[in-house]
Every structure is written in C-alpha cells, then in structure tokens.
Amino acid sequence: MWYLLALSLSALQFNKKLSVVLLIVTTAIAEYTRIIDVRALTFLGILVIITVIHINFSSKSKILSIMLEILLLLMSVGLMLHVIPGFHNPIILDNVRAGPESRPFSMYYNFDKALIPFVLIICMKSLFRTDKPVPNRLWYWLALAIAVPGLLLIAVASGGLKIEIHHPTWLFQFILANIFFVSLAEEALFRGYLQQRFSSVMPPVLALIIASLLFGILHYAGGSLLVIFSTLAGLIYGLAWMLSGRLWVAVLFHVSLNLCHLLFFTYPAFQHLPF
Incomplete structure (x- = not known):
C-alpha cells in the first residue's frame, strides 16, 4: 500500500489522472486495513466536493476562489498537525536508537500528511514547478x-548533536518515509505553496524568511534549539526552491540533510544535551 502511495505522489506532477487512480486504490486498501476509518473517508469525500466546485466555479467568482483556497490551506495544516480524525498512522520504528549516544525515537508512515500535495495542487497548479526561478550560478549550488x-x-558546536556514524538496518524505511511521507508534504506546504504565495505579494527574500520561520515553528515540540535549527534548514530548502523553481529540488x-543527519550524527539529537 505504501509503495502505491509513494508511486501516486511521484506521478502527481506528471500525470494527475494516473496519480488520482493510484490514490483511490491506496485509499481503498487503507480503509480495508483500518489505517483510515469512516471519518477520514468523510474528509476525503469533502475534499472531492471542494475539488469539483473549484474546477467548475472558482474561475467565475474571485471571492469563491479565495474562500476555497483558504479552506484547502486549513485542511493541509490540519493534515500536517495530525488533527484531522480518522487516520491511524502505523508506527514503523518504535523507540529505537540510531546509536549509543543518540536519543531514542519513533517513526510513523503518515497517510494523512502524505495527502497534503494532493490538497494543495487543487488551488496551486504551479505547486511543483514555477517558470520564474531566480537567475543562478554554479557557486550558489555549491554554497547550498x-x-x-x-x-x-x-x-x-552548539551541543545539540554529536558526530556518530550509523548503519541502521531500517535505512530503507527511513528513506521511503522521509521522501514521500515527510519531506514532500512539508516542502509542498512551506515552499511550494506558502513561499510561492508570499512571493507574489512581497519581496522574495522576505517570503523566504517568513516561510522558513513558520517551518521552524512547526518543530516547536522539539524545543527552542530544534526551532532554530529547522528555521535555518528551511532557509536552505527555500533557497533551493527559489534558485530552481522546482519543488523536487x-x-x-530536505532529504539529503535528514539522511546526512542520520548517517553521520546523533539522531535525532545527542542524548545528553547540555541544557
């Protein structure tokens, strides 16, 4: 099922009809295996109704278009924060340690979070690709x-991490989850949608900073150090989006930083933080 969901997300930019068919099959399997229940199906039904209304009527009414977009954004935020009822994301790694000096952590396959690109592309056709990338040079990419x-x-240097080499047996599960059920969803919301929308009404650099700050705030549960770290990481991801105009970049x-973190440093943090 999770491979089908990943395949559906991979196809979303290039073949929306195929992507939707794969998502429908995935949803049916998810309902059968009790990963989602009737409340999640109701949410998806509402999403279908909104999509039909948006396709048929949003071009005729500016106010309706704005209202639908706000509703879709709120739905995306709800999925991101896991507050939409009816989703029972399975735990894949339960209180594991990447290494002896790493903090234990758990990892889920997030069906709800993975739906965010499907929601946002309804109101943002340029979610995956914009034709207005910033002129760039090779050294920009080397710096990033x-x-x-x-x-x-x-x-x-701040004491939040420590160098520690890992070779986890669950690396494949980590990469699959990070690409499709974490990074793609977060980048779709914070770069593909928010930073792009902000850039249409304010200077792109200011849009970059605001989107990165919001991304950092998303990680508030991990403490102030993680908020700062995530905000700085958001600047890297946002610059990559600005320079390329491509969400997948x-x-x-995003995935490269997370993978580098896992393989060469204490993950998700040093177990003996100095504060």
Missing part, C-alpha cells in the same frame, strides 16, 4: 550543498 553538512556541524535538499 556545503550548507547541508555545515548546518549539522553548527548543531554539533527542495525535497532533495
């Missing part, structure tokens, strides 16, 4: 690539 391990080393940087 260096910033990925650089940010993690800053976290080491931002996802690539």
Whole structure:
C-alpha cells in the first residue's frame, strides 16, 4: 500500500489522472486495513466536493476562489498537525536508537500528511514547478550543498548533536518515509505553496524568511534549539526552491540533510544535551 502511495505522489506532477487512480486504490486498501476509518473517508469525500466546485466555479467568482483556497490551506495544516480524525498512522520504528549516544525515537508512515500535495495542487497548479526561478550560478549550488553538512556541524558546536556514524538496518524505511511521507508534504506546504504565495505579494527574500520561520515553528515540540535549527534548514530548502523553481529540488535538499543527519550524527539529537 505504501509503495502505491509513494508511486501516486511521484506521478502527481506528471500525470494527475494516473496519480488520482493510484490514490483511490491506496485509499481503498487503507480503509480495508483500518489505517483510515469512516471519518477520514468523510474528509476525503469533502475534499472531492471542494475539488469539483473549484474546477467548475472558482474561475467565475474571485471571492469563491479565495474562500476555497483558504479552506484547502486549513485542511493541509490540519493534515500536517495530525488533527484531522480518522487516520491511524502505523508506527514503523518504535523507540529505537540510531546509536549509543543518540536519543531514542519513533517513526510513523503518515497517510494523512502524505495527502497534503494532493490538497494543495487543487488551488496551486504551479505547486511543483514555477517558470520564474531566480537567475543562478554554479557557486550558489555549491554554497547550498556545503550548507547541508555545515548546518549539522553548527548543531554539533552548539551541543545539540554529536558526530556518530550509523548503519541502521531500517535505512530503507527511513528513506521511503522521509521522501514521500515527510519531506514532500512539508516542502509542498512551506515552499511550494506558502513561499510561492508570499512571493507574489512581497519581496522574495522576505517570503523566504517568513516561510522558513513558520517551518521552524512547526518543530516547536522539539524545543527552542530544534526551532532554530529547522528555521535555518528551511532557509536552505527555500533557497533551493527559489534558485530552481522546482519543488523536487527542495525535497532533495530536505532529504539529503535528514539522511546526512542520520548517517553521520546523533539522531535525532545527542542524548545528553547540555541544557
């Protein structure tokens, strides 16, 4: 089922009809296996109704279009925060340690969060690709690539992380979840939608900063250090989106940072934080 969901998300930018068919099959399997219940199906039914209304009437009424977009945004935020009832995301890793000095953590396959790109593309056709990337040079990309391990080393210097090499047996599950059920959803909301919308009404750099701050705030449960770290990471992902105009490029940087974090540093944090 999860491979079908990942395939559906992979196809969303290039073949929406195929993507939707795969999502319908995935949803049926999810209902059969009790990963979702009637409340989640009701939510998806409402989403279908909103989609039909948006396709048929939003172009005729500016006010209706804005109202539907706000509703879709709120639905996306609800999915991101796991507050939409009816989704029973299975736990894949339960209180595991990446290494002896790493904090234990758990990981889920998030069906609800994975739906965010499907919701946002209804009102943002340019979610995956914009034709207005910032003119860039090779050194821009080299700087961004260096910033990925650089940010993690800053976290080491602050005491939040420690260098620790890992070779977890569950690496494949981690990568699958990170690409499709975490990074793609977060980048769709914060870069593909929010940063792009903000950029249409304010200077792009200010849009980048605001979207990154909101991304950092999303991680408030992990404490102030994680909020700061996530905000700085958001700047990297946002710059990748600005330079390329491609959502998948931002996802690539997001996944690369998370993977680098897991393989070479204490994950998700050093178990003996100095504060």
